[in-house]
Amino acid sequence: VTCGYTGIVSLENKDSMIRTVVLHSTMRVIPMLDQLRKGLQLYDLPKIMKTHQDLCLPLFVPGEDDEVDAAFLLERSRPVFSEVGSAKHQKEVNIINFLQDYLQEIEDSGIKDVTPEGLTVGRIMQWMTGQRHKPVLPSENKDFVIYMKFNHDCDTQHTVCFPTVSACSRTVTFPSAHLKTYTEFKNILTLAICHEQTFDRV
Ligand SMILES: [Zn+2]
Known part of the structure; x- marks a missing residue:
């Protein structure tokens, strides 16, 4: 409900309830990522990230x-x-x-x-x-x-x-x-x- 779901809580509505929750969570993360990206721009990092994706990937994603x-x-x-x-x-x-x-x-x-x-x-x-x-x-x-x-x-x-x-x-x-x-x-x-x-x- 805090995520903005207004329908009836029931098993048949499970899918649309889940969709609301997922959407809500994603929407919350996007502004954060956007802010992060703006912060990184101060160092021109996004440009470097585009040209050297392989080098920058391990900085953000845990890998092998x-x-x-x-x-x-x-x-x-x-x-x-x-x-x-x-x-x-x-x-x-x-x-x-x-x-x-x-x-x-x-x-x-x-x-x-x-x-x-x-x-x-x-x-x-x-x-x-x-x-x-x-x-x-x-x-x-x-x-x-x-x-x-x-x-x-x-x-x-x-x-x-x-x-x-x-x-x-x-x-x-x-x-x-x-x-x-x-x-x-x-x-x-x-x-x-x-x-x-x-x-x-x-
Ligand atoms: Zn034993």
């Missing part, structure tokens, strides 16, 4: 260059370790090392980083955080970290647990009891990432 690599993901990892010297700490360090190997293996695995499962570092990043690209805004980029927690509370009554992800708080929780070797780690993570839709997300 923003796809994350293993180095970026690891650099932004913030493992929440237990006390140094404890048995838990050792398990946690092992898991982070597995993660490092895993990401490196995926990145090195041939054509366009695609493994037999179709995994890429970008896909893993998406699984962990809900986004595949590096944050575009510098302020956002600065604060972009992924928390890694460890769950040591598994009993041995079951055979498998999967890591859980909370995309909102960008936290991954690894079940340490099930990730004792690299092979275990790789299998469980690959399964979790490839079947993310079927697992509950926290």
Whole structure:
């Protein structure tokens, strides 16, 4: 209604209601873009943008260059370790090392980083955080970290647990009891990432 739709709210009118909302949103953005364009004219930027579209495109649209690599993901990892010297700490360090190997293996695995499962570092990043690209805004980029927690509370009554992800708080929780070797780690993570839709997300 705030968008200017005056018809009857009903399922049959859904299309025209949506059209009103879309139109309203677009109309609001156009003056902003226009203002932006005028501002850019001060620097003759629109002229440059016309003649060098390829150079200017990445300034406005996130592209392939923003796809994350293993180095970026690891650099932004913030493992929440237990006390140094404890048995838990050792398990946690092992898991982070597995993660490092895993990401490196995926990145090195041939054509366009695609493994037999179709995994890429970008896909893993998406699984962990809900986004595949590096944050575009510098302020956002600065604060972009992924928390890694460890769950040591598994009993041995079951055979498998999967890591859980909370995309909102960008936290991954690894079940340490099930990730004792690299092979275990790789299998469980690959399964979790490839079947993310079927697992509950926290
Ligand atoms: Zn378990």
